Amino acid sequence: MSTHRGLEFADQPREDYTIRWYDESDRSAVIELCNLVSSNCSEAWFSWKYEQLPYATHVPIIVAEKAGEIAAIRPYISLPLQLGEQTVPVAQLVDLIVHPDHRRQGLMTTLSRSLKTSCWNEFAATFTFATSAARDGILKMQNERWTDHDLGSFVKYERINNMAAFTGSDTSPSVRLGAAVATPVIKLSHHLQEHFFTVDPTIRVDRYEFVPVSTLSSLYAQAPPAGAHIRRDDDFYRWRFMEPGQEFVTYVASREETPLAAIVVGTKRSPDTPSTATLVEVLPSTGETALDGAFSSLLSHITSDFATYDHLCATGGALSHQLLSTYGFTRSDIFPLSKFTHSAYLLVCPLGRLASDSAAIERLTHEAGWATTLCVRSLG
Structure with a gap:
């Protein structure tokens, strides 16, 4: 499944990196990168999570490439969010991976910003379940177009x-x-x-x-x-x-x-x-x-x-x-x-689909406004 959408760059970490959408030719390299952090990333798992997703017409992954090699990926899952009487598309951020040889190059920040910039008009929001360290990093990446809201720990x-x-x-x-x-x-x-x-x-x-x-x-x-x-x-x-x-x-x-x-x-x-x-x-x-x-x-x-x-x-x-x-x-x-456990925090960032709906944004970013379950939490 290929994608032909344009990508609006938020910024570039260095000139020798290219930020772009996933292409079918990246499949083996992306699966190999995923397996650096999880032995469970089989071809069947990758196909289920990203290629068979019923709410996307393309594989929802942004990649960072250097010299023809995949250096990092910023995947997400397109899902329908029920917000009162309306159903809006949202992106659950999952499985961000930076190859060990390419860390400390600003790729995590660049990919995250590129995603929100490029999908500004496509989604009502992004959301993610972040560790304490990841939460601190995400909350620092504020932009005049968006703000991530910390809705507290997932109990x-x-x-x-x-x-x-x-x-x-x-x-x-x-x-x-x-x-x-x-x-x-x-x-x-x-x-x-x-x-x-x-x-x-x-x-x-x-x-x-x-x-x-x-x-x-x-x-x-x-x-x-x-x-x-x-x-x-x-x-x-x-x-x-x-x-x-x-x-x-x-x-x-x-x-x-x-x-x-x-x-x-x-x-x-x-x-x-x-x-x-x-x-x-x-x-x-x-x-x-x-x-x-x-x-x-x-x-x-x-x-x-x-x-x-x-x-x-x-x-x-x-x-x-x-x-x-x-x-x-x-x-x-x-x-x-x-x-013996580590907390995960629900972070929600309104995007352009709700830009003119202040009541919906208020509901979306209210701490008691979400009904979250392990069915969604365990996706990433």
Whole structure:
């Protein structure tokens, strides 16, 4: 998939670099560059994420080239953002990579500025989930045409089944000892909690070894969240859950054959990292307490089915803090889990598609205005 769009340069780091759009001939070199930082960048993964994306007509990557070699890439994902009654196109910034031989040349800044300048009229905003260091760098790149807004940290919850799995040779002896002592205590706590779970006997939970797209789309359409969020439809779900290297199972809670709620769980096992079960999508995601009975039934099945995994990961919003706590989930930004995790911050930058809509910009940049989930967060 080629692109023939022009690129408006924000600036140039040095004369011997060329900033341009990705071309089909770059494919092998870009995949090789991606594999410098992640062994998971297979051809299938690259094709899924950038070539099969249903909301783009081109491969959404800007490259920096020097002497015929790819020095850096600034990819993004085109997505539909539901902002009140209107749907606007936005770009999620992901996977920025600079080759080690080309660092400290200003390429990160140049590529980011070139993207926002070139896509000014195409998108309503860019957004990204940044580390603390990346956040500081992005917030320094302000321009008279744009300003990045820090909407705070993306809060995750963890249910730890095996604390020892998160320690290694680089962990202090005291922390390793604490983790070894804590693990049996945690397992006992989970076991005791399970005896006090109360589930509604009128709710049936079905497990599917695939993602029932139409069921998810229907649950979303019945009760979309009020905050700014990536719009769900059949195209989104078909693409999202075709991710190579991930296995997805779906749990649906129903009463009298009517689906009430669903949770999609993504699983990943690797010999080098803790085994993970992630509650990728939770529907409906409105946070209505009236659905706690359905979600309780779902969580009861999920925590039981994945008890052998080192940890389960979720986020709040649709699932209340109280409900998650009942099933052994703890906020990852609070001690002791904060010792093992790193925060990610949601940064949003309005662009030209909203330049004349001050009310939409206010809603877009309000800290409490976004309804974010791991389904989008885990894209990059």
